[in-house]
Amino acid sequence: MNEISTINILGEEFQPRSDKTLFWRSENCLIVSDIHLGKTATFRVEGIPVPEGITDSDLGKLSLALIETAAKKLIITGDLFHSPKGKTTFIIDRFKRFRDENKDIEINLITGNHDIRSGSLHSELCIAETDSLIIREKFRFIHENDNKPGYYNFSGHIHPAIRLKGKGRQSLRLPCFYFAKDYALLPAFGGFTGTAVIYPVNDSIIYAIADNELVKLTS
Amino acid sequence: MKEFYQSTGYKKVEEFFLSQGFNPHRFQIDCWYAYNQGLSGLIHTATGSGKTYAALMGHLIEAINNANSNKNEVSGLKLLWITPLRALANDTLKTVSYAVSQLIPDYNVELRTGDTSQSKRAKQAKQLPEIFITTPESLSLLISYPNFFELFSGIKSVVIDEWHELLGSKRGVLTELGLARLKRVNPELKIWGISATLGNTATAMEVLLGNKKVSGKLIGAGVSKNTEIETLIPETIENFPWAGHTGLKMIEKVCELIDSANSCLVFTNTRSQSEIWYQAILEQREDFAGIIGLHHGSIEKKERNAVENLLSEGKMKCVICTSSLDLGVDFSPVDLVIQIGSPKGIARLLQRAGRSGHKPGGVSKLVCVPANSLELIEFAAVREGIMASFIEPREPVVKAFDVLVQHAVTVAIGTGFNKNEFFNEVKSTHCYRELTHDEFDNILEFVCKGGKSLRAYKEFAKVKFDENFYFVDDKQIAKRHRMAIGTITSEPEVIVKYMNGTKLGTLEESFAARLSKGDNFIFSGKSLEFVRLRDLVLYVKKSNSGEGPVPQWLGGRMPLSTMLAKQVRERLNNYPSENSKFVEITAISPLLELQKKWSEIPSNGTLLVERKLSDEGMHLFFYPFEGRLVHEGLASLLAYRIGKNIPASFSLAYDDYGFELLTDTEFELAPDEIAVLFSEENLIDDILQIINSSEMTKSKFRDVARIAGLIFQGYPGSNKPVKQIQATGSLFFEVFTKYDPDNLLLKQAVREVLESQLERKRMIETLKRICKSQIILRETKYFTPLSFPLMASRIREKYSTQKVSERIKKMQIQLEKAVLKSK
Structure with missing residues (x-):
């Protein structure tokens, strides 16, 4: 395990983890974004052959993160499921199994653009779903960042990555956490998701994820 | 019975020729005779010598002769004309339409390319014209129509234009598969290819005709075009050439040459270079504004067409271009071609030379301008290669699974197929003649079930089957597949x-x-x-600034061809005995003398290795003279093999002449130890190790995935939400590597890296040659003329361009000083 990184936001300690989850200790809460369950299934249904395997891997990783942090609460900042076509019985079964294994966890889903299309199953799965969530009056969770004033906004949606340049014309593109002064962008958790390169503004803190390690960068 | 030459058709065609003011050439008549005997064949010749009519008239003669006997023959497609380029299609349409209007006015001649309007396409989807001009991709699209057999039921013959351009690429494979399908419609189909002269014309024909049942005739046009090739010798020869040079030092002389010509083409090797030269010429000669043009593959098509039209109307003094103008269209006013930088291949230079004097019997005039002094040797080599009639072969692609995957779905969408019949059809092509039943089953499994392991691909269905009949009934899948047909891949x-x-x-x-x-x-x-x-x-x-960077485009840089590389080695080996024969060699003598003084001039039967210590560490330079790709492979191979015994990390550089290993660990290496590094033993295992640890397979996989239909680029001009099923090549690569490592497409990507990226065959040949050579190891005090460009290229990879050129300039000054001292 690498060292624990923490970042202080408005007096609270947040812990970005190399598994692309964010842990909020004083709330005992794990935050994760853009899982896109059933994305490979969507491809298959549409006639594009992509093997299965990601679902088990993603849900396994998430269970492990819950165990490691002993979190009691899980906030998903959107895009739990990828599309209606991808919500096959197989995928639903797997998610139900995950829910059973983590019965005691309170799950809050912030509705993402993909969730709107995918339709709701969430009461059956004991998931509370809202468009946004505010905790302790100043921390707000939303799928797509809208920079709402008066809050520190946590969001996902864009699957942020950072481009690093090195010697020998090397260029690396790494998924990252991005903490600006009044908002944070979370990396996409799902194993079959792409990334979009972001260009940092001054005074932001970035945690890039390189082969299961966090690399802290400041702009 | 009347002799063929007495037939109505033949006479009419002969009259047509005479009315145009010339007699048919011998090779044209040979073609018509062969066609009349029911033969297929390949016509190979220099450009501008009447190939189109050679290939066309056989069919027209037959049609005219049969017109009386076959009154009831259905209208519709008779002759299919396949061309690799849309630009060429328009030109062909003009030439063919004119002859047809004179000879068989009832015939319709039309074309269809990616640019053809929707309404015209819809009409064509119901009935095709008698003569139909199209690209391999558009043929594939027609194969995806359920009424394919009806559309093509009347087909008599096919012409494949510029076959050399398709051969050796996956578009060629797509063409082979299309032809096999057409032969199912008409087993008597006559297939005629037109090709530039290649080193392997017989193979080129074999690939075109497919299985041996069709007998073919190889027809070489006897009209030999005169080619005059000269080299522009720079006034000063730099002893330390740098590959990054653009040759701009020669600009004044180049402008004088442009002035002297009626109309000229200036070929550069890259798009960036063409932009740079265009700017430089305009700066030099303001009076050229408006009469010179720029033409390369990334410029908007309209703009390119405008330049092409002005050129053929004789309104352009000069066009700066890249391989984008290598092919096809007649630019009769062009009387001079200038080649900036080495063409890297003999055939390519010949092809470009042929762009001038583009009329039968015309003289091709070409002037070579070296971009750096070492290229003088390449120009001498290419001239010698042409004199000795050495021309590179084009190797056909074998067993491209991605193209077959695409084609199988295409056919399933169209008429559907019976498993055994389709197997035989595919196997009748050259590309898949060694296809096994197992491999074929894998392909079918891939399109029907997604892959081998059932669990991994639940819910997947693309092609369905009912016993032995395979088909697609999902309209969405069909639509998406049609959008993605084609094998040309491109970067975002x-x-x-x-x-x-x-x-x-x-x-x-x-x-x-x-x-x-x-x-x-x-x-x-x-x-x-x-x-x-x-x-x-x-x-x-x-902007009015006139400044700023010029974009770089990846790809398109060809390595020195095997044949030209050999010629280069010969020139060096024969030094200085050929000084009187080649002005280029005389000019570059000072550089070679310096190389000799500080190190050695590479010669046949030896491999020169230079070892030099510097502040940066230990440099090892190797000079096999086998082209950039092979050197890239060899550099990795040697670094890997040395690294097994000595813990060291390397920085690699390679060019067409050799490669460099740089390490901060200093160690001794004896000649016999070096020889062992080039051993063929464990070669494939070692290479696979290298491939696995590099990005090569990943980037190759993107192309394979796109051809096989995994990467979908969306519907043009539509904003339908396809984002849900879009993913990048590297994402696919990761998922396949993790969850289906035996996947067909992954294996193909690895094979393609081996064959085309690392040029496995050529690499093995090179290793064999080196094993028989004596290793000459030289400790050098200075960087030699041969090692300097390698060192410079490595620096270029480390720093941003501008600073680099400055730093390199500085180094050149330092080195020039060293020369003075040692004198």
């Missing part, structure tokens, strides 16, 4: 537009991403200012 590109929406062309995303608001750059021969970048569209406005 950014469209460049003025604010008013006028398109200028395309750039690579990586270049656009580096610009920000207000930045100036040069593109499409214009000075532009960045306004904004949104959704892969870069908005610009005109």
Whole structure:
């Protein structure tokens, strides 16, 4: 395990983890974004052959993160499921199994653009779903960042990555956490998701994820 | 019975020729005779010598002769004409239509390319004209129609134009599969190819005709075109050439040459170079404004067409271009071709030379301009190669699974197929003649079930089957597949537009991403200012600065061909005995003398290795003279093999002459130890190790995945939500590597890296040659003329371009001083 990184936001300690989850200790809460369950299934249904395997891997990783942090609460900042076509019985079964294994966890889903299309199953799965969530009056969770004033906004949606340049014309593109002064962008958790390169503004803190390690960068 | 030459058709065609003011050539008559006997064949010749009519008239003669006996014959397609380029299709349409209007006025001649309008396509989907001109991709599209057999039921013959351009590529494979399908419609189908002269014309014909049942005739046009090739010798020879040079030092002389010509083409090897030269010429000669043009693959098509038209009307003094003008269209006014930088291949230079004097019996005139002094040797080598009639072969592609996957779905969407019949059809092509039943079953499994392991591909269905019959009944799948047909792959590109929406062309995303608001750059021969970048569209406005970077485009850089590499080695080996024969060699003698003094001139039967210590560490330079790709492979191989025994990390550089290993660990290496490093033993295992640890397979996989239909680029002009099923090549690569490592497409990507990226065959040949050679190891005090460009290229990879050129300039000064001292 690498060292624990923490970042202080408005007096609270947040812990970005190399598994692309964010842990909020004083709330005992794990935050994760853009899982896109059933994305490979969507491809298959549409006639594009992509093997299965990601679902088990993603849900396994998430269970492990819950165990490691002993979190009691899980906030998903959107895009739990990828599309209606991808919500096959197989995928639903797997998610139900995950829910059973983590019965005691309170799950809050912030509705993402993909969730709107995918339709709701969430009461059956004991998931509370809202468009946004505010905790302790100043921390707000939303799928797509809208920079709402008066809050520190946590969001996902864009699957942020950072481009690093090195010697020998090397260029690396790494998924990252991005903490600006009044908002944070979370990396996409799902194993079959792409990334979009972001260009940092001054005074932001970035945690890039390189082969299961966090690399802290400041702009 | 009347003799063939007495037939109505033959006489009419002969009269047509006479009315145009010339007699048919011998080779044309040979073609018509062969066609009349029911034969297929390949016509190979220099450009501009009547190939189109050679291939066309056989069919027309037959049609005229049969007109009386076959009154009831159905209308519709008779002759299919396949051409690799849309630009060429228009030109062919003109030539063919004219002859047909004179000979068989009832015949319709039409074309169809990606540019053809929807309504015309819809009409064509019901009935095709008698003569139909199209591209391999459009043929594939027609195969995907359920009425394919009806559409083509009357087909008598096919002409494949510029076959050399298709051969050796996956588009060639697509053509082979299309022809096999057409032969199912008409087993008597006559297939005629037209090709530039290749080193392996017989193979080229074999690939074209497929299985041996068809007998073919190889017809070489006896009209030999005169080619005059000269080299422009620089006034001063730099002893330390740098591959990054653009040759601009020669600009005055080049402008004089342009002046002396009626109309001329200036070929550069890269798109960036063409932009740079265009700017430089305009700066040098303001009076050329408006009469010189720029032409390369990333410039908007309209703009390119305009330049082409002006050129053929004789209104262009000069066009700076890349391989984009290598092919096809007649530019009769052109009487001079200038080649900037080495062409890297004999056939390519010949082809370009043929762009001037583009009329039967005309003289091709070409002037070579070296971009750096070492290229003088390459020009001497290429001239000798041409004199000795050495021309590179084009190796056909074998067993491209991705293309077969695409084709199988195409056919399933169209008429559907019976498993055994389709197997035989595919196997009748050259590409898949060694296809096994197992491999074929794998392909079917892939399109029906997604892959081998059932669990991994639940819910997947693309092609369905009922016993032995395979078909697609999902309209969405069919639609998406039709959009994706084709084998040309491209990098994600950014469209460049003025604010008013006028398109200028395309750039690579990586270049656009580096610009920000207000930045100036040069593109499409214009000075532009960045306004904004949104959704892969870069908005610009005109700028007056005339400054800024020129975009770089990846790819397209060819390695020195095997044949030319051999010629280069010969020139060095024979030094100085050929000084009187080649002005180029005389000119470069000072550089070679210096190389001899400080090290050695490479000769046959030896491999020169230089070892040099510097502040940076230990440099090892090897000079096999086998082209960049082989050197890239060899450099990795040696680094890997040395690294097994000595813990060291290397920085690698390679060019067409050799490669460099640089390490901060200093160690001794005896000649016999070096020889062992080049051993063939464990070669494939070692290479696979290298491949696995590099990015090569990943980037190759993107192409394979796109051809096989995994990567879907969306419907053009539609904003349907396809994002849900879009993913990048590297994402697919990761998932396949993890969850289906035996996947067909993954295996193919590895094979393609081996064959085309690392040129496995050529690498093995090289290793064999080196094993028989004596290793000559020289400790050098200075960087030699041969090692300098390698060292320079490595630095270029480390720093940004501008600083680099400055730093390199500085180094050149230092080195020049060293020469003076040692004198």
